[in-house]
Amino acid sequence: MNQSVNLGEAAMSATESRTDILQVEDLVIDFALDNALFNRQFMRAVNGVSFDIRAGEALAIVGESGSGKSTCARALTRLYPPTAGKLKLNGKDINDTAEPMSQSELAKQVQMIFQDPFGSLNPVHTIRHHLYRPIKIHLPHLKGDALETYMLEMLEKVGLTPAKQTADKYPHELSGGQRQRVAIARAVATGAKFILADEPISMLDVSIRLGILNLMADMKEEGIGFLYITHDIATARYFAERTAVMYVGHMVEWGESDSVTQKPRHPYTQLLLSAVPEVGRKRGSEKRDPKSGGQIPLWKPDSKGCPFVSRCPKAIGRCSVEMPDVTQVAPDHFVRCFEVN
Amino acid sequence: MSEPLLKIRNLCVDYVTESGNARAVNNVSLDIFPGETVGLAGESGCGKSTLAFAIANLHSAPALITGGEILFEGQDVLKMSDEELRGFRWAKASMVFQSAMNALNPVITIGEQLVDVVLAHEEVSLEQAKKRAMENLELVGIHPSRMNSYPHQLSGGMRQRVVIAIALILRPKLIIMDEPTTALDVVVERDIMDQLYELKEEFGFAILFISHDLGLMGEITDRIGVMYAGKMVELGATDELMSDPKHPYTRGLLKSFPTIFGPKERLEGIPGNPLNLLDVPDGCYFQARCSLCSEICVSKMPDLIQVESSSKRLVSCHFAEAGAAE
Numbered sequence: 001m002n003q004s005v006n007l008g009e010a011a012m013s014a015t016e017s018r019t020d021i022l023q024v025e026d027l028v029i030d031f032a033l034d035n036a037l038f039n040r041q042f043m044r045a046v047n048g049v050s051f052d053i054r055a056g057e058a059l060a061i062v063g064e065s066g067s068g069k070s071t072c073a074r075a076l077t078r079l080y081p082p083t084a085g086k087l088k089l090n091g092k093d094i095n096d097t098a099e100p101m102s103q104s105e106l107a108k109q110v111q112m113i114f115q116d117p118f119g120s121l122n123p124v125h126t127i128r129h130h131l132y133r134p135i136k137i138h139l140p141h142l143k144g145d146a147l148e149t150y151m152l153e154m155l156e157k158v159g160l161t162p163a164k165q166t167a168d169k170y171p172h173e174l175s176g177g178q179r180q181r182v183a184i185a186r187a188v189a190t191g192a193k194f195i196l197a198d199e200p201i202s203m204l205d206v207s208i209r210l211g212i213l214n215l216m217a218d219m220k221e222e223g224i225g226f227l228y229i230t231h232d233i234a235t236a237r238y239f240a241e242r243t244a245v246m247y248v249g250h251m252v253e254w255g256e257s258d259s260v261t262q263k264p265r266h267p268y269t270q271l272l273l274s275a276v277p278e279v280g281r282k283r284g285s286e287k288r289d290p291k292s293g294g295q296i297p298l299w300k301p302d303s304k305g306c307p308f309v310s311r312c313p314k315a316i317g318r319c320s321v322e323m324p325d326v327t328q329v330a331p332d333h334f335v336r337c338f339e340v341n
Numbered sequence: 342m343s344e345p346l347l348k349i350r351n352l353c354v355d356y357v358t359e360s361g362n363a364r365a366v367n368n369v370s371l372d373i374f375p376g377e378t379v380g381l382a383g384e385s386g387c388g389k390s391t392l393a394f395a396i397a398n399l400h401s402a403p404a405l406i407t408g409g410e411i412l413f414e415g416q417d418v419l420k421m422s423d424e425e426l427r428g429f430r431w432a433k434a435s436m437v438f439q440s441a442m443n444a445l446n447p448v449i450t451i452g453e454q455l456v457d458v459v460l461a462h463e464e465v466s467l468e469q470a471k472k473r474a475m476e477n478l479e480l481v482g483i484h485p486s487r488m489n490s491y492p493h494q495l496s497g498g499m500r501q502r503v504v505i506a507i508a509l510i511l512r513p514k515l516i517i518m519d520e521p522t523t524a525l526d527v528v529v530e531r532d533i534m535d536q537l538y539e540l541k542e543e544f545g546f547a548i549l550f551i552s553h554d555l556g557l558m559g560e561i562t563d564r565i566g567v568m569y570a571g572k573m574v575e576l577g578a579t580d581e582l583m584s585d586p587k588h589p590y591t592r593g594l595l596k597s598f599p600t601i602f603g604p605k606e607r608l609e610g611i612p613g614n615p616l617n618l619l620d621v622p623d624g625c626y627f628q629a630r631c632s633l634c635s636e637i638c639v640s641k642m643p644d645l646i647q648v649e650s651s652s653k654r655l656v657s658c659h660f661a662e663a664g665a666a667e
Contacts, residue, residue, distance in 0.1 A: 064526040065497075175614055183588030205384040206553045206597050210610030213599075218609075231526060238608070261601055275531035276601050277556035296494075 020055035028087035047249040058226035060236035063246035073196040111187035115199040117179035121171040128167040138190040167251035177208035207298040237261045255333030265335045345372035363618035365391040367571035378548045380562035388571040435508040439520035445492040454489030455620035477506040542652035570616040570626040577654035587656040
């Protein structure tokens, strides 16, 4: 695992010290593939991933389905225990067994927004109920009128006006975009400093998506840090200051969003960007490498080399034996590829 | 120009609900010529999928066609008998749906599903049908040894390829694709679209491509129709429409997608929410979300008419010319 130690240091070096920070260091997560008593088979969903999210900033994780991006977010809310590595909130390990952090202490600061706004709200309760619960749990000093005022304030903050009428509604009376706003209101109501947004706009209407992204951008101004998980690299560039590209559980390229998207150095990032449809570009203007459509490998704990080797047009012999070290290509832009070394 | 393959004239489709009729497709006319790719864009609920279902006469209650006609090679699809419809569906016009997981039967192998299509439409032996099935799988880039696989054994991209193979197997003249790649990753989407285009060049079918992704549509279509609240609001050649949109809604849609290249700026998209079809206003349906809205928009519904500056563009807006300068 010495390579990933390098990775951790490289990521750290670009980090300025701030007060509020969510850090992931060398995160490894294995999932069992069977229930065997002996010789149980595992797959490595996340391998040696390190990043940090600063207050008031967004980090986007971009990748295909199965790249491990959602698993990273779920580990941060303790939905999955890490196999190795540390997850730190303001310097304190959230999985520390000696000095355990309570779930409510974690939930007060780290909240999640899910992809499906239809599945994340309880259909038999009003919007008021959905917002009351986290406020009552995390801000117990608010009671009666103060509670109601605070709740209405939250709804207004996310643009659900008139707030009083919205609070009395049930989820089925709201559109997808409005429901996602309720989910955001619920997340910020606890006073959370970090929001993990797992594909928050991919199920919404095209004309509504920007509204939600802009709302989250306004929340950033108030000092909330976002982990924005998406497969849409264009919105990553739009919303997030920094972008990390993941492939089969590995971070292959990361750094300042504009640098990563405008000057991609890793062949996988280049492939992702060449696949993005763009108005005005004509079909068939460039011929793609037939190898690029290859299958995504199943990563095991004993797998070696670069995960992208089977689809990489620039692969050399070394690539299937060892994972490249981290190369710094710009002040805040890192790549793991021999091609760049 | 040759005769259109498909002629839709003043089509209206209503959904009957307890609180009244919602007109999901409102007086839409559209031609598709042989070998042409036409895109239909718009947000969910704008009627683009309802239109696709109506073309194949697949709509069922509570949807009701209340007006208009759909002529395929001169024959009205809506007046066909069940027997004629069986000959029309799939053999002449086939469909590819968004979710390949639901389009394939999970308990039958993909080979059988391909063979079934051939046997249902043509008088051929089982052996011949199997041979055809294998050839078609190979066309979409799946090895024929996969004939005996069940849908759950294939990845999402491969399943979508199988669905395309099934749509192609009878060599229809028109394929209706309803968000064919929305559930897929960008790289897989790109591969499938490239392959589809090679097949199109080989077999010369026409495509009605329904999507909300204007970027993808801009790359592959010849003409684009933009729908809002059941009405066609703009129709024109892809290049022209993309570079010089005339309807405020089209402009808003184009501005709703952050781009990968070019300047990074805060985009505003389209304010407000989609129209409730049970409560439509007088005048233009887009009035509540439009920045150009004025008195005439509130009182009079604009017709879909040709704009002066372009011979082929139809726009339904009182300010089609004025707004372009905005």
